[in-house]
Amino acid sequence: xxxxxxxxxxxxxxxxxxxxxxxxxxxxxxxxxxxxxxxxxxxxxxxxxxxxxxxxxxxxxxxxxxxxxxxxxxxxxxxxxxxxxxxxxxxxxxxxxxxxxxxxxxxxxxxxxxxxxxxxxxxxxxxxxxxxxxxxxxxxxxxxxxxxxxxxxxxxxxxxxxxxxxxxxxxxxxxxxxxxxxxxxxxxxxxxxxxxxxxxxxxxxxxxxxxxxxxxxxxxxxxxxxxxxxxxxxxxxxxxxxxxxxxxxxxxxxxxxxxxxxxxxxxxxxxxxxxxxxxxxxxxxxxxxxxxxxxxxxxxxxxxxxxxxxxxxxxxxxxxxxxxxxxxxxxxxxxxxxxxxxxxxxxxxxxxxxxxxxxxxxxxxxxxxxxxxxxxxxxxxxxxxxxxxxxxxxxxxxxxxxxxxxxxxxxxxxxxxxxxxxxxxxxxxxxxxxxxxxxxxxxxxxxxxxxxxxxxxxxxxxxxxxxxxxxxxxxxxxxxxxxxxxxxxxxxxxxxxxxxxxxxxxxxxxxxxxxxxxxxxxxxxxxxxxxxxxxxxxxxxxxxxxxxxxxxxxxxxxxxxxxxxxxxx
Numbered sequence: 318x319x320x321x322x323x324x325x326x327x328x329x330x331x332x333x334x335x336x337x338x339x340x341x342x343x344x345x346x347x348x349x350x351x352x353x354x355x356x357x358x359x360x361x362x363x364x365x366x367x368x369x370x371x372x373x374x375x376x377x378x379x380x381x382x383x384x385x386x387x388x389x390x391x392x393x394x395x396x397x398x399x400x401x402x403x404x405x406x407x408x409x410x411x412x413x414x415x416x417x418x419x420x421x422x423x424x425x426x427x428x429x430x431x432x433x434x435x436x437x438x439x440x441x442x443x444x445x446x447x448x449x450x451x452x453x454x455x456x457x458x459x460x461x462x463x464x465x466x467x468x469x470x471x472x473x474x475x476x477x478x479x480x481x482x483x484x485x486x487x488x489x490x491x492x493x494x495x496x497x498x499x500x501x502x503x504x505x506x507x508x509x510x511x512x513x514x515x516x517x518x519x520x521x522x523x524x525x526x527x528x529x530x531x532x533x534x535x536x537x538x539x540x541x542x543x544x545x546x547x548x549x550x551x552x553x554x555x556x557x558x559x560x561x562x563x564x565x566x567x568x569x570x571x572x573x574x575x576x577x578x579x580x581x582x583x584x585x586x587x588x589x590x591x592x593x594x595x596x597x598x599x600x601x602x603x604x605x606x607x608x609x610x611x612x613x614x615x616x617x618x619x620x621x622x623x624x625x626x627x628x629x630x631x632x633x634x635x636x637x638x639x640x641x642x643x644x645x646x647x648x649x650x651x652x653x654x655x656x657x658x659x660x661x662x663x664x665x666x667x668x669x670x671x672x673x674x675x676x677x678x679x680x681x682x683x684x685x686x687x688x689x690x691x692x693x694x695x696x697x698x699x700x701x702x703x704x705x706x707x708x709x710x711x712x713x714x715x716x717x718x719x720x721x722x723x724x725x726x727x728x729x730x731x732x733x734x735x736x737x738x739x740x741x742x743x744x745x746x747x748x749x750x751x752x753x754x755x756x757x758x759x760x761x762x763x764x765x766x767x768x769x770x771x772x773x774x775x776x777x778x779x780x781x782x783x784x785x786x787x788x789x790x791x792x793x794x795x796x797x798x799x800x801x802x803x804x805x806x807x808x809x810x811x812x813x814x815x816x817x818x819x820x821x822x823x824x825x826x827x828x829x830x831x832x833x834x835x836x837x838x839x840x841x842x843x844x845x846x847x848x849x850x851x852x853x854x855x856x857x858x859x860x861x862x863x864x865x866x867x868x869x870x871x872x873x874x875x876x877x878x879x880x881x882x883x884x885x886x
Contacts, residue, residue: 318369325371332371336363336776352840356448357483359772360476360779367783378777382452383738385770387715388763389449389866390742395674395750397743397863405860408831411816412861415835416868418808419445423872424879426800432793433884434458434877435471439478440797441876444804445869446486447837448771449735451475451778453873456719456733463883469781470884476782477789482801489805490841494829495848498813502825509825510849514664535652535680537566537592537617540605542585547604554579557649560601563593564650566682567617574616579646590617592680593652621654622686626675627694627750637667647692650685654678658859664852674750697760707745707756715741739870809836830854834861837869 325332340359345352419441427437438454441447455472463471499506542548548556553565567590568575568583575581583589589605591598602608626632631639636653655678656663656671663669671677677693679686690696719737749756813832816822822831826849833841834857842862845854 322369325366325369329371329373332366332369332780333373333377333773333776336366336780337772340776340779341772353484354487354840356771356775357480357487359775360480360483363776363779364476364480364783364786367780367786369783371780371783373777373780375777375781378455378774378781379734381770381773381777383712383715383734383770384766385774386449386452386735386870387712387738387742388758388767388770389870390739390744391711391746391749391758392742392760392763392767393863393866394743394746394748395672397867398747407816407820407822408827408834408857408860409864411812411820411822411831412835412864413868414815415808415812415832415861416445416865416872418811419804419836419869420872420875422804422807423876426804427876427880427882430796430800431882432800432880433471433474433882434461434880435474435884436478436789436793436797437880438873438876439475439480440482440800440804441869441872442475442479443482443486444801445808445836445872446483446490447866447869447872448479448775449739449866449870450873450876451479452774453733453735453739453870454877455778455873456735457874457877460733461877467883472778473782473786474789474884476778477786477793478797478801480786481790481794481797482804485798485802486805487838487840489802490809490833490836490838491844493806493809493813494833494841495844498809498829498832499825504825506825506829506845506848507850510851510853513824513826513853514666514851516668534594535592535654536595536598537590537619538598538601539569539588539590539609539611539615540602541607541609542583542587542589543606544585546585546606548583548589548606549585551583552579553577553581553583554646554649556583556601556604558645559604560591560593560597561645563591563597563601564681564685566590566592566619566650567615569612569615573614588612588615590615592617592619592650618682619680620683620686622679622681622690623697624677624679624690625694625697625750626671626673626677628692629673629751631671631693632673633670635667636665636669636671639671640667647689651679651681651689654680658855661855661859662852663855663859669856674746702757703759703762704755704757707748708758711741711745711756712738714744715739733874736871736874739867743867826853827857830857831861834858835865837862837865 337359340362341355343353343362344355344358423437423441426432426440432440435458438450442450442454454475458468458471495506557564565577568577568581569588570584588609591601653665656665656669657676658672676697715738716734717737718740719734745756749758809832812835813828816831817828822828829845833845842854842858
């Protein structure tokens with residue numbers, strides 16, 4: 318043990334990376350269907366390793382939290398600003414009701430049970446499972462002008478409150494959206510999800526990692542033009558107009574594949590590759606001829622391309638509407654195969670409304686995809702490099718935002734560098750979605766900043782809190798645990814019935830998804846998806862999740878400002 322203490326004292330970063338590694342290992346362990354998660358695991362392991370008296374420069378914590386929160390804002394920016402419209406008004410209000418009720422519960426618990434600022438903020442972070450509050454509340458506490466010892470004590474209390482309340486904070490929403498609320502309302506989640514998918518003209522099951530859908534909606538078949546088929550003498554574009562949801566993608570003539578354009582004329586004996594929806598492809602044999610095995614050497618090159626939607630004229634419109642109103646000259650040979658929003662697969666349904674920032678997956682020839690790309694947005698691979706000019710500017714703007722102080726009901730509030738970088742990330746993420754030539758931060762890079770930034774921050778918090786954490790848990794642990802149960806459950810119950818009876822969000826899947834999203838509760842969302850068996854909850858969840866992430870993160874400095882009690886001696 319003495320050797321380990323000496324090693325950690327000489328090189329504290331070793332302790333930090335051991336904390337992260339062990340924390341994520343503990344976070345992957347399953348108890349039934351419950352998984353603690355890497356962040357909570359890292360905090361708990363950090364508290365244990367912190368008992369050895371490891372000292373890590375607090376500047377590391379500040380830097381990595383700023384990177385984490387900026388990446389969160391950047392990824393959620395397009396969806397957050399799109400949620401601020403009349404179409405999503407009910408879901409926006411539902412998310413705010415969850416967040417605001419959670420704030421009121423935390424403030425009420427703090428005043429009734431005499432919690433200090435740090436413990437109250439930790440109660441919010443754990444009970445509402447919003448890890449970012451650890452940083453925004455810690456920033457706010459540091460700016461109170463208190464002694465270094467008192468500041469450290471209250472920042473430790475934030476971590477303690479989070480650790481004590483987090484486990485039920487994760488379990489509570491799962492219980493609410495998959496059992497309690499459906500039981501009270503007498504809903505069958507799977508049946509309701511199937512019915513919603515049917516109403517939206519489709520739906521598909523959620524797949525586990527490594528699984529894929531073997532039945533393809535978009536297929537390629539080869540047909541031989543024989544006899545006096547109608548296709549003879551027609552151009553490829555004329556055929557595409559007849560097929561509508563299928564297109565000519567290759568022609569094999571005279572023992573080789575020929576170059577293809579819209580004016581290529583079909584001849585007797587051609588072997589033609591048709592790509593499109595299965596029903597349309599199968600129907601083409603009446604025009605072309607019998608299906609055959611592709612001749613040796615026949616090649617029809619196609620591409621899978623991911624395009625970010627930035628065209629505001631398409632935002633808010635349904636997939637089916639766009640398909641029906643875009644002329645065949647524009648859309649022929651291009652097939653939409655998937656839609657993602659904030660990294661989550663959406664149900665590919667005719668009535669799905671697209672939003673700016675959505676990731677659209679297309680299949681088609683490179684030429685056809687090039688034709689439609691400029692009318693939709695920009696290719697993800699076009700942003701393969703981070704724009705460090707705008708990244709640096711964004712971080713500076715965030716720090717400047719964090720220096721702004723204001724008052725709520727006479728109480729001085731400063732959102733700190735964490736809240737400032739969140740707002741800056743939202744702004745620059747939105748800027749990127751509407752002006753794709755600026756502020757590039759690829760999804761892989763932003764995801765790494767988000768996940769690694771939070772892991773480092775929480776690891777440092779846990780290690781720093783270690784020496785005092787056990788004492789605080791012994792003093793307030795049981796009280797915090799029960800208060801955390803209240804903070805977890807009450808906002809969900811209030812928001813659900815408010816949304817159902819006042820906001821008229823009557824569809825069971827949408828109502829439950831709003832509860833999970835308003836709590837930014839990823840475990841509950843995963844459980845709801847498993848129960849639903851398809852992706853129908855995703856749309857409502859992403860809107861409320863984007864809004865909740867912002868408000869819950871900002872509650873950190875609000876709680877520190879409105880709770881006036883400091884930690885006792």
